[in-house]
Amino acid sequence: MDNLSYFLNDPLIVKLAKLFIWLFVIIVLIGYLRKVIKKRIDNTAVRYKAQKGIEIIGYLLIIFLILIAITVENIKDYTIIIGFFTAGITFTLQELILSIAGSFYIFFVRVYKPGDRIEINGIKGDVIDIDSIYTTLMEIGEWVSSDNYSGRIIKISNAFVFKGPIKNYSMDFPFVWDEIDILVAYGSDVELAKELIMKEAQDRLTDYTKNSVAKWKEMVEHYYIDNAKIDPNIAITLTDNWIVLNLRYITDYRYRRSTKNELFQSIQQGILDTHGKVVLASSTLQLLKIPEVEVRLKT
Incomplete structure (x- = not known):
């Protein structure tokens, strides 16, 4: 009995x-x-996340208690072990911590907001939600052309605001410059084409130009940036096959595709109405010499 009593009173055994x-x-x-969560929460996704959260918190408490039991002898050791534990948690959950910090950065610095069109981590889309961990985008591009929605909803960690550039199409200047090339054949009336x-550009882009001024x-007052030409302008390039008339103009970032389509249609019709004075160019093949062919008939 004495041995049992001594064993039970041993500080290590008690600990x-x-x-x-x-x-x-x-x-x-x-x-x-x-079990309580399983009964109370009907949504499968929310229930799964809640159960995982309970498990993670429980396991962290178990690890914390084991570390204290093994190493702590006095209050000073408590401070040391808490420091090591905090450092370990910070390293393990650094992505989560960065995401939460990123959400504060997004809201307070106004990097972007719901409704903005952005490109981040190589993914372009419209921001439809920002929470404490993720930014949710309605994706643009990928297998569809131009600025059309692909139909996919993408969640990007807020930590990416610290890891690379963020391209915002609508933050302070909701307009973009765009260009189209009109190819006309040599011999066409270039001045008439211009x-x-x-004329078509000014008729269709007046509102965009006026609002963008x-x-x-x-922008010029707020940022260290030179003034730029807002009005539509044309540049000419001569090539081996045709004359390129490059039209540069400004438009709303949301209507870039539709604006380009309207311009192409109206310019095409205008060129057709010139009755041959301006001709759209196409690839041609010119034969300079027909090779000689020697034919021998056997009799």
């Missing part, structure tokens, strides 16, 4: 007994909370 009791309580509590292209003035 281990307390540790096992606490571990048992935590494990039982994890199982109980999982006139009709410029005020916004661009704000």
